[in-house]
Amino acid sequence: MAKNLEAPTTLLPVVAAALVDGDGRVLLQRRPPGKAMAGLWEFPGGKVEPGESPERALVRELAEELEIVVDPACVRPACFASAALGERHLILLLYVVDEWTGEPRAVEASGLAWVRPAEMRALPMPPADEPLIDLLARLMA
Numbered sequence: 001m002a003k004n005l006e007a008p009t010t011l012l013p014v015v016a017a018a019l020v021d022g023d024g025r026v027l028l029q030r031r032p033p034g035k036a037m038a039g040l041w042e043f044p045g046g047k048v049e050p051g052e053s054p055e056r057a058l059v060r061e062l063a064e065e066l067e068i069v070v071d072p073a074c075v076r077p078a079c080f081a082s083a084a085l086g087e088r089h090l091i092l093l094l095y096v097v098d099e100w101t102g103e104p105r106a107v108e109a110s111g112l113a114w115v116r117p118a119e120m121r122a123l124p125m126p127p128a129d130e131p132l133i134d135l136l137a138r139l140m141a
């Protein structure tokens with residue numbers, strides 16, 4: 001049954017990065033076994049902690065998940081998604097990042113893949129990410 005979007009809910013702010021390489025490919029990571037939505041490919045990122053700015057949260061998540069260093073001044077707001085997620089309502093803020101230090105390493109993920117936006121449709125991704133694929137493709141065109 002469709003979720004009632006009129007009902008009161010709690011927002012879940014999540015930040016994520018489209019890490020873009022010099023060849024126009026974007027890094028996706030695969031959610032590991034044992035986690036919700038295991039096996040799906042997602043943009044690296046995670047929940048914004050209380051008191052944290054979205055940009056700081058993104059820099060922290062990229063360090064934790066990929067062991068890369070990103071300057072908060074170099075993360076560029078790109079687009080967002082809004083979708084019910086269980087009892088909460090996900091606000092997924094997607095940033096473009098094209099400068100970082102270090103080689104991304106799958107610390108928590110079960111895999112990493114560099115893909116063009118057009119290739120993302122071939123990979124299973126969380127439902128909330130679906131509208132982000134076209135938006136990202138347009139921004140990168």
Ligand SMILES: Nc1nc2c([nH]c(=O)n2[C@@H]2O[C@H](COP(=O)(O)OP(=O)(O)OP(=O)(O)O)[C@@H](O)[C@H]2O)c(=O)[nH]1
Nearest residue numbers: 014015016035036037042043044045046047126128129
């Ligand atoms: N990082 C990321 N999270 C996403 C994407 N799409 C999407 O629905 N999400 C959801 O946003 C939330 C991200 O928070 P998280 O990464 O800290 O959550 P988690 O379940 O992996 O870990 P947790 O154990 O800390 O709760 C998850 O519920 C995740 O399923 C995406 O493209 N990237």
